[in-house]
Amino acid sequence: MNFDLTEERQMLQDTLRRFLRERYDTATRNQILDSDSGMSADIWSELAELGVIGALFTEEQGGFGGKGFDISVVFEELGRAGVVEPFLDTAVLAGGLIADLGNADQLSHVEEIIGGGLQLAFAHGEPTSRYELTQVSTSAMEKDGDVVLNGRKAVVVNAEAADMLVVSARESGAVGDAEGISLFLVPKDAKGLTIQGYALLAGGRAAEVTLDDVTVPASARLGAAGKAASAIEARIAAANVAQTAETLGAMDTACGLTKDYLGTRKQFGRPIGTFQALAHRMSDLLIEMEQARSAVIIAAGHLEADRGTRERHVSAAKNLIGRVGRLVGEEAIQLHGGIAMTQEYELAHIAKRIIMADHRFGDVDHHLERFIALSAA
Incomplete structure (x- = not known):
């Protein structure tokens, strides 16, 4: 098997490595870590212009990569330079779920993500879930054509800077069941949404997120009800x-x-x-x-x-x-x-x-x- 990078991936790697070598030194990172946001909007925009975010989405989704080796090429370079900006959370996790499950209206967000204009966070882990992906106790109840969310999410990376959160919640079944878990797009300014942020030891910021009767329209659901696991x-x-x-x-x-x-x-x-x-x-x-x-x-x-x-x-x-x-x-x-x-x-x-x-x-x-x-x- 040939493990050499394709010409396109080699160009992406070379471009990204050269940019980070010139723009992302230890002093720059320490300034970013000391900032309130824990990230650099300028670096984010410049990397988006270079096509780094687009490389994390397939051509059908509006990008030009999205495969396993595209992801590994990008993130190896980000790790080599110690980049703290939330590419994983905005693009791979939350953005990827929108690209995978979104309807025509929701997919319009992907273009914003690739262009660097939209920040996202994936609110899935809970205080008692540890690493089990189906341990979701946050509830989603339909009421008068809307969906009411209640629960708590732990260590939600990039929640403070996010314009929108992708939130997992249970519509049916018992805690631990794969069936019954749905995903919802929740605006950061939604009533009843509380975000308590803090710095992470390895860089960046996360938050504890509380949903107290957060009401979103049924159209905020990503994909079919209860089928997101x-x-x-x-x-x-x-x-x-x-x-x-x-x-x-x-x-x-x-x-x-x-x-x-x-x-x-x-x-x-x-x-x-x-x-x-x-x-x-x-x-x-x-x-x-x-x-x-x-x-x-x-x-x-x-x-x-x-x-x-x-x-x-x-x-x-x-x-x-x-x-x-x-x-x-x-x-x-x-x-x-x-x-x-x-x-x-x-x-x-x-x-x-x-x-x-x-x-x-x-x-x-x-x-x-x-x-x-x-x-x-």
Whole structure:
């Protein structure tokens, strides 16, 4: 199998890498992290103009990519540069669900997303749901032709900056059932919607979202009533491919910084990278990186496969990236010493990104158990 990028994807990668190298350094990111919004509107607009968001949607949806390898190419570069803007949440998750399930009127939002003019958030996880996608207790009740939403959503990334939220709610069935879950488009200024925001350790912002008799028209529903579970699972699979690729890019940066440091830091008159013990540790990291890259490639290549195959490869990649990521993050910090913990040094942010990535969409233990269950099915 040929794993080389197509000409179009290679051009996208080169363009994105060059732009981020010139525009997204450590000082710029630290300014963004200190801002109230936790993101840069200018960077967002410029990347939209470059076609980065369009690469995350298929041609039928108005973009020019949307496949597993398109997603992995974009997010590996975003991870390599430590970009904190919410491309995953606006485009892959919320935007992807609109593109997958929306009617003609709702699909008009996709053009706005691709153009960089619309921010979205996916409000799905709840305080007691952990990583189970069907643990939805937020209720949706029809009343006089409208739908009334009640419940609470936890760690909703980009909720404060979003113009609109894609909210999951249960119209029927018991908590934990796949049947009965629907999705609704909820404007940020909807009456009864409360957003309590906070900064995330790895960059960006999230919020606790409370829905207290939030009323939306029935036309705000995405797709058929109670049938959203499979679409949510497919979009979370795409998000996992994006995040594993992003973590792979961050790991590549961490290894590069560590290699450079070992070649310049001197003790006893020579670079510490020439000491055999440190050279062996660095070699181990590079070997683990190659295994991690293979897992991401396989997951991206099977994103359009049948559900069982797709989910097995996604869980395998997520588990491996989580384990290798922790090793790379810890080893990079130890090989650097104290400088690795300073906010002004690139590795401080990158290492946090790598470690915290394991805690979104399921950690290593969750995906190991899930892989075993999927393989036995």
